Amino acid sequence: MEQLLRDEIRDYVLESPDNRFPGSDARYFDEPLIGFAAARDPLFSQFITVIGGYHLTPAEIMENCYGAVLGEAVTVICWVLPITRSTREGNRRQERTPSREWAFTRAHGEQFNTFLRMFVVDLLRQYGIQAVAPLLSGMWSPVREEPSGLSSTWSERHAAYVAGLGTFSLNDGLITEKGIAHRCGSVITDTPIPPTPRREGADHRGNCLYFSQGSCGLCIQRCPVGAISWQGHDKEKCREYVYGELRATVGQSYGIMETGCGLCQTRVPCEACIPPGTGQKKGEGQVSLC
Numbered sequence: 001m002e003q004l005l006r007d008e009i010r011d012y013v014l015e016s017p018d019n020r021f022p023g024s025d026a027r028y029f030d031e032p033l034i035g036f037a038a039a040r041d042p043l044f045s046q047f048i049t050v051i052g053g054y055h056l057t058p059a060e061i062m063e064n065c066y067g068a069v070l071g072e073a074v075t076v077i078c079w080v081l082p083i084t085r086s087t088r089e090g091n092r093r094q095e096r097t098p099s100r101e102w103a104f105t106r107a108h109g110e111q112f113n114t115f116l117r118m119f120v121v122d123l124l125r126q127y128g129i130q131a132v133a134p135l136l137s138g139m140w141s142p143v144r145e146e147p148s149g150l151s152s153t154w155s156e157r158h159a160a161y162v163a164g165l166g167t168f169s170l171n172d173g174l175i176t177e178k179g180i181a182h183r184c185g186s187v188i189t190d191t192p193i194p195p196t197p198r199r200e201g202a203d204h205r206g207n208c209l210y211f212s213q214g215s216c217g218l219c220i221q222r223c224p225v226g227a228i229s230w231q232g233h234d235k236e237k238c239r240e241y242v243y244g245e246l247r248a249t250v251g252q253s254y255g256i257m258e259t260g261c262g263l264c265q266t267r268v269p270c271e272a273c274i275p276p277g278t279g280q281k282k283g284e285g286q287v288s289l290c
Ligand code: SF4
Pocket: 169, 170, 171, 207, 208, 209, 210, 211, 215, 216, 217, 218, 219, 220, 268, 269, 270, 271, 275
């Protein structure tokens, strides 16, 4: 089942006409990274403390979908959809607003990500396997509550972390082997698949140059509204800009509501790889683009 899922998800991403810019053969996303987490991984329970009591476990979502008897959560299938080089390069040139390609990837590319969630659920159900996508389960909702402030009842990024696909960053992203410029997705299922190992002993922020060696901070300079500092990411300030000013300006001109921004995810060392130098001692590394 693991290989079948890897092949089917990869082929769907590479071949689907929905993963294409309008009127073009150019894709929103490149070949995905795919990982698997054990639904009983203790990290999912820890998120209740780290993120908030409202964050759901895989077991709660499965049980809500299938009932207490049939709804056994065993595996969480996770993927990362890397944004293409051409789109990243376009956004690198931007200083204040996202490029049209970036904004289309945020809006229509995320719509494709929804289709991918539905595809994976349907595929598993064809094999008689129970499956539910947390974001399509009816249980997902945004939350504004301490200790995390703006968050939600299920974090695709946190699930991808459990599935060994990356680690967190100063600007609140997930730095994977294909970098930080991506979208994530997940599906919970009752089929057993060996969990993807996380790097042994690795820090949960180890791929970020700031946390691994105290250097970089280029995402701070990239943010046009000062929403990132050495203390981290100000989600409220970021949201105000992205869902307020950007929606009213570039959103209007591009004809979409969800433009994203992503300036702090492009023209930075973690844009498309784990930055060289992470894992070194503080002060030893160099800052360069990959
Ligand atoms: S730009 Fe540098 S400090 Fe910011 S998230 Fe990337 S690696 Fe970390």
